[in-house]
Amino acid sequence: MQDSSIDRTHSFSSSRRRFLRAGTAAAFCLGLPSLGWLSGCASLPESSALPWSELARSMQGPLLMPGSPEFAARARPWALQYASTLPQGIAQCAGEADVQACLRWAQANRVPLVARSGGHSYAGYSTTTGLMIDVSSMNRVDVDGATGIATLGGGARNKHVYAACRPYDRAVTHGRCRDVGVAGLVLGGGIGFNMRAHGLTCDGLTATRIVLADGRALNCSATENADLFWAIRGAGGGNFGIHTSFTFQTFPVGMFTVFEMSWTDRIAEVFAALQTMALAAPDALGMKLSVKAEAGAPGLKLSILGQLAGPQAELLALLAPVLSVHRPDKSVVEERPYWDAQEFLSEDGTPEYSHERSRFARGALSGEAIDTILANLRAWPGTTVAATWKFFLMGGRIDAVSPADTAFVHRGASMITSAELEWTPADSPDVLAKNQQWLSRFHDRMEAYTSAYCYQNFIDPSQRDYLHAYYGENLPRLQAVKRKYDPGDLFRYPQSIPV
Ligand SMILES: Cc1cc2nc3c(=O)[nH]c(=O)nc-3n(C[C@H](O)[C@H](O)[C@H](O)COP(=O)(O)OP(=O)(O)OC[C@H]3O[C@@H](n4cnc5c(N)ncnc54)[C@H](O)[C@@H]3O)c2cc1C
Incomplete structure (x- = not known):
């Protein structure tokens, strides 16, 4: 039977916490089915036949089902012409382990998935008829006043950056629209009024953490998984995995x-x-x-x-x-x-x-x-x-x-x-x-x-x-990175980078 209420999903959270403490993240990498099948999946499984309560139990954050109070607002994209595409469930991830649980559940049950951060994709590419993996609650931003390093959750929006950077008189290259997600912004480059003086948003990124289709959470920087770090600075969101944090070097502003x-x-x-x-x-x-x-x-x-x-x-x-x-x-x-x-x-x-x-x-x-x-x-x-x-x-x-x-x-x-x-x-x-x-x-x-x-x-x-048009001569290298990190093409949408 389909879970239909947020209250019921909340009741599964404490068992999820116990489950996590037992160290399931490591086990996640084991025993996954091959990833290529999702692309060949002929039809979407019936929502009522899916084990939603199992997903809810495995998460710390809530799972929203159609009819629950916040569902419609959470599902709605910025581009309203795509608003009729509704997910079967919205997993409001509280942290990286929730993202891993969603990826495991969706693949085990052959449910298409998409990451949602600020929801501002012009083409509605963070909508799905499957599982929406909503990281927008992972929006904490910490700024170290001594080093100027800002660490953002994978779902932080421009407005969260504004609030955290303001007390330190520091900034990154950000956009004007308060609700745009930093994930989408930085992964596609990121333009803003600071870009001529300080570079694109992605030029200020020093590290990121990403959960791959096989469940591994990787650190990426100039020295760790450098090929993926190269690719994510300009590929655009939704191509290689789901980012759970971003680290930026901020600059002083007067x-x-x-x-x-x-x-x-x-x-x-x-x-x-x-x-x-x-x-x-x-x-x-x-x-x-x-x-x-x-x-x-x-x-x-x-x-x-x-x-x-x-x-x-x-x-x-x-x-x-x-x-x-x-x-x-x-x-x-x-x-x-x-x-x-x-x-x-x-x-x-x-x-x-x-x-x-x-x-x-x-x-x-x-x-x-x-x-x-x-x-x-x-x-x-x-x-x-x-x-x-x-x-x-x-x-x-x-x-x-x-x-x-x-x-x-x-x-x-x-x-x-x-x-x-x-x-x-x-x-x-x-x-x-x-x-x-x-x-x-x-x-x-x-x-x-x-x-x-x-x-x-x-x-x-x-x-x-x-x-x-988007990648020019960088396309072959992007495809090589795609083949290495998402060989089964789990992260796909109509204009994603093909394997
Ligand atoms: C009103 C408005 C103002 C804008 N202003 C600017 C601007 O000033 N500068 C600029 O450069 N661009 C701007 N844009 C464009 C914006 O950068 C892109 O639309 C961006 O993709 C939005 O990111 P999002 O996280 O809000 O969107 P979403 O729709 O949530 O995500 C966009 C894509 O990234 C994927 N994604 C989301 N979260 C993650 C994650 N954590 N890990 C991996 N993939 C993820 C999604 O699946 C989707 O494919 C603007 C857009 C709008 C609508």
Whole structure:
């Protein structure tokens, strides 16, 4: 019979603790069936026929079943178009041993599995119709004030990093969205406003712990399992195993200037001037530029948002040539201590319907490219929400690492560009189809001005030749690591690295 309540699963926890103390982790590695079968599994086992209570007993954290109070909220991904894919059970792991118990149970019972951390996969790749191994409760972050080393649980989110680093005036390269999981962020590279001064999120990673399909928990660093450590810095989540901790070297942070400005007139000229400024700016500048077509708005709006590790006067000097082209309609420029600055820059990122398609650019976008971007946005068919094209300025310390030194191959890019479409269920299937065609044409057209390379963290289910787009010449080495550490291809999803 299927367990249906969280209370009942809780009642199994104490026996699980006794079980663990008896040292089951070592036994886990023994007697597992071959791992290749999951891929050949023709159909999903009936949930009611599965021994869920056995799984619940073997875990310290709770097992949520459909109907239990938290199930719907825990199952929901950020990308709402994938929200109808529901797991049969959600294992809320309390620690590494729970992750191992889940992997053993799922393989023994031939249940597909997926890891869930922050749930922000653009393609819903942390959803499943099998077992969701939810590590989001493993979110503790400890910072050693003396060494600046931060140790994170495998389910920590940006907001947990903010809270733990703030008292020490230290940081890593993090994202703006408080609820994005560090697991997904760092495994795909990780971009943020600090990246030009300090490198990508993955460049600050010094070690991680990962549970493999065969149940082993490995330490990975430059000196331990170095081939896997190379691969996980850029492969993207969900490819080799389930990470239970991440160790970062943080850096000190001081006073910053944050800024947000927008223009609705003379957009092409302002865009060109901003790009010229940004590409010549010191690494202390982190900036995003976006051009938005919004439902109901009469024209396009160009905005910039970012930070400078420096005083306000320095930022205004950088922006002077842009401001001489045209004054912004809105402008906020403030000096703040770093973590107050992040209050200004960060956002909650509530679940939504959206599709984002990225391309890395090298060097400056030509005048023709800018005209193409604006023309496409002006031709947006329209939804009830918006369409946006944006770039995130790259360069600086990101390029201190060579494309072959980590799996993140996109070193040397000047910017990540992306076109994003947002909609709601109020938009009819016809409207949505027209908009998706528009997005595809726009994305295809931009290849001529940017590159065929796309950001693996803006994972895109409609990207052609995605393996080349995400990994370039690092793909063969990634596949070799995959064959070594996950030979049975247990960790797979539509765009995972094939064995
Ligand atoms: C609103 C929003 C803002 C964003 N901002 C940024 C940004 O500033 N910078 C940036 O670089 N990217 C950004 N992204 C992209 C983001 O980095 C990716 O979507 C990332 O994969 C999300 O990670 P997650 O843990 O939240 O997602 P999840 O959906 O939980 O996981 C993503 C993938 O990783 C796997 N996974 C999850 N946890 C683990 C684990 N512990 N071990 C192994 N695999 C795991 C999942 O199975 C899935 O395949 C943003 C995305 C959104 C939606």
